[in-house]
Amino acid sequence: MATKSAKAGDKRKAAVEVPEKKVKKIEVKKERPASTRKLFKNEDASDDGSDDDSSDGEEGGAELPAKKKSKQAKGSEKPGGNDVTEKKHDRSGETSRESHIKQKQLAKERKAARPLADELQRAKKIWERLRRKSHVPKEERQQLVDELFEIITGRVKDFVLKHDAVRAVQTALKYAKTEQRKAITQELQGTFAQLAESRYAKFLIGKMLVQNDPEIRDMIIPEFYGKIRKLINHPEAGWILDDIYRGVATKEQKAIILREWYGPEFSLFRKDGDKTETAELARILEENPEKRGPIIKHLLGMIDQLVQKKMNGFTMLHDAMLQCFLNLKAGSEEQMEFTQNIKDDETGDLLKNMAFTKSGSRLACLLLAHGNAKDRKQYLRLYKDTYEAMAGDQFGHRVILTAYDVVDDTVLTSKTIFPEVLGKNEEKHNVIFCANDPNARITLLYPFEGTSKALFPLSHQGDLDIISEIHEIRQSTSKKDAEVRRKELVTAMSPALLEAIAMSAKELVSTSFGCQFVADVLLGAVGDKTSALQAVAEAAAGDPSASEDTQELYSSAYPHPAQTAWADRMYKTLIQGGRFDKATKSIKLVEPPLDFANILYPVIKDHIVAWSTGRSSFVIVALLESESFSQKEKIRKVLKKNRAELEKAATTPVIKQDTGTDAEKQGAGKQKKGRQGKKPPAAGNSGSRKLLEKL
Structure with missing residues (x-):
């Protein structure tokens, strides 16, 4: 056991002795940075020509031993101590601040040495003023634009490929006159394909085409012919090219551009000025059936390239895909491959x-x-x-x-x-x-x-x-x-x-489309309609003849249903319980019956006269004609008591209210054109006349 412990002790001693040797080696290494710092100090002193006192004071002296150096470092933490980090010197003896100032000066000198440096600087200063539109009066802005055009005219090609200078040209185009805009376009002719590939200059093309000037458009778009495959696959040019294709190009120009998707021959052998060219692939294959294989192969290849790059938002791509799909045989391998690529x-x-x-x-x-x-x-x-x-x-x-x-x-x-x-x-x-x-x-x-x-x-x-x-x-x-x-x-x-x-019956009844929606759903839906019918009836509550400012339920945004033509038609249709069938010339009733007349009457019974003499008088006519309505006699009694008001309404001209949203007018505007030329209706409320006949 003793021998074992002794051996173990020997091992421990050996283990202790090894680090001591390593420590000695480390101490030797620590001396090396001191010598290098000493060399740096000598270099700094010689380069800067500074005094020895300032050099020694900054670093604490080069000849201090290692222990004194540590004390000096600790002392530097106190106020008034000279820390090395207070003034950092590089090898040339300059502080970081001095170095930055020198770098900026060199950068300015390099910019000043470039061609058109002064003109570029002047253009940028003018642009800084023009881009703040609200801060520049119109007269001053025109002067600045004229001055900017004096600078860039004849030098546009040198300006447009610089990211900062091209903004000045864009601003010039924004406020330019037609002649000035055409002059810049003519000066840039032959470079539009290159500009489209530029990260910044591509927006300049958009500025040129935003006014949709035919002359400028016809100068720019033809320069893309023959380069469509290259440009549409370019990460910058692809988007501006598709924007031009979608929003600016004419039908003939679109056809020329899309034909280049069908193969190289359609870009190489295009006839200049030929406006009879078509992009319909079916007609092309009908004239040249032997070219079907190469065309479809080339078209599928271009489609696959863009899809793989995730550039799948192009209108041009969708046009090409549609032409391709329409000319693939149903059930063929080509069609299956085409659809599979989409599903993948x-x-x-x-x-x-x-x-x-x-x-x-x-x-x-x-x-x-x-x-x-x-x-x-x-x-x-x-x-x-x-x-x-x-x-x-x-x-x-x-x-x-x-x-x-x-x-x-x-x-x-x-x-x-x-x-x-x-x-x-x-x-x-x-x-x-x-x-x-x-x-x-x-x-x-x-x-x-x-x-x-x-x-x-x-x-x-x-x-x-x-x-x-x-x-x-x-x-x-x-x-x-x-x-x-x-x-x-x-x-x-x-x-x-x-x-x-x-x-939301109130909101729906207030618009033309909303009333059509309510009528269609209530006539055709399946299920319990009681709550919906009651809500539509409640939307007609209130006095139709009262002014809008005294109405609590309705405002100018929600006029009373009795004052609108669309609500009149909706209520009349719901009371009738179905739509008019032209074939049978009768009302086609829905099953089960709505019985809307008996739901509506309790809501409007206090304002029967106002309804009968207003623009929705046919709603009361529909109530009297409804077979399921049980309160006809009560309405007749009220109308007989107010016969004079009915007669007055029947002879007084009605001023029609022209309301409705822009969307409604857009959807129904084309249909109303056919009604022009018809004889104007007779003066007075026709619904009131109808009620007088029934009395």
Whole structure:
């Protein structure tokens, strides 16, 4: 045991002795920085020509031993001590502040040595004044613009590729006259493709085209011909090129640009000035059927390049994809590969972007129509969190209508689309917005009205064209009967729509689109309508003849329903219990009956005379003509007592109220043009005359 312990002790001693040797080595190393610092001090002193006293005082002296150095460092922490960090010297003996000043001076000298340095500096100073529009009077601004043009004229090419100078040129274009703008455009001719690839100069092209001047447009766009493949794949040029294609280019220019997607020969052998060229791939393949293989291959390659780069928001890309899909044989390997590439986008960004362009939305509709049940389910899920925005878009709502028409699984439709369009967690503001939006209202009422002219005015003729195309395709791709599918959708939508009417009847009745929505839902919905009917009746409470400033319930934003033509039509339709059928020339009653006349009468019975002599007098006529109404005699007694007022209203000219939102006028404006030329109606209230006849 002793030997073992001794050996162990020996090991401990050995272990202790080794670090001692290492410590000695470390002490030797510590001496080296002192010598290097000594050399630096000598260099500093020689370079700066400073006194030895100042050099020694700053570092504490070069000849101090190591222990004295540590004491000196500790002493430097006290006030008045000379810390090394107070004045940092580099190898040249300069402090950091002096070094920065010297660097700035060198930078200024380099800038001053550049070409056009003075002109650039003057232009930037003028730009600093011009960009603060509200702080510069008009006369002074014009003087500054003229001065700026004197600087940049003849030197525009030197200015536009500099990120700071190009802003001055953009400001000059913003306030320039037409002649000045054309002069800059002419000076930059031959460089627009290069400018489009510049991170900053690309915005200059947008400034030139923002006025949509045909001469400037025709100078810029032709310079992109033959370079479309390169530019559309460029991270900077792609966006400005697509903006020009979408918003500025003419139909002929769009065709020339899109043709370059079909192969190199369409960019190399283009005829200058030929405006008969078409971008319709079907016509091109009809004239040259032998080129189908190379064209489709090249087109698919360009599409795949942009999709892989996630540059899938281009309108040009969607146009090319639509042309490609329309010319692929149904069920072919090419079509299957094309659709698979779209489905492989797990984020759904491609499909979502497609829904908001004309060609892209049509392609999305065709994909839904041609797909099987599994494909349609995948497409609908990829559109998650986008349906609300799609419903209000002029193209996006077409995809929702197509889903209504082709998806057999109405449970899937109701779970994916309705919660976003109608609102979640009992939030009915979405329904009010959709009911009054020219596009979103179609997504709510399409299952109720179908393709009626009231729902699809002339401004939405494109919707009807796509719907008719989809209806032809679904005959071979969808199994469920169209009427059964429609009724199932109505059943799924009805509870949310009826609840929205019950909660927001006042807001809905105050607008034309809102009244149409209320009438369609109450006539076509399935379920308990009592609360909704009562809310619509309560919206008519109050004296219609009272001035708006004395009304507590209504304001200028919500006029009394009896004072608007659209509410008059809605109440009359609900009292009749159905819509007029042109085929049978009679009212087609709904089942079960609404019995709205008996619900409305208790609300308006105190103001029967005001209703009978106002613009909504036909509501009272409808009450007297209703077979289910039980209070006709009471109305007749009131009217007989006030016969004089009826006669006065029947002969006094009626001043029609022109109200309504811009959206309503936009949707119905084209239909009203056909009414011009008709004879003006007879003076007086025709509804009051009708009531006098019934008395």
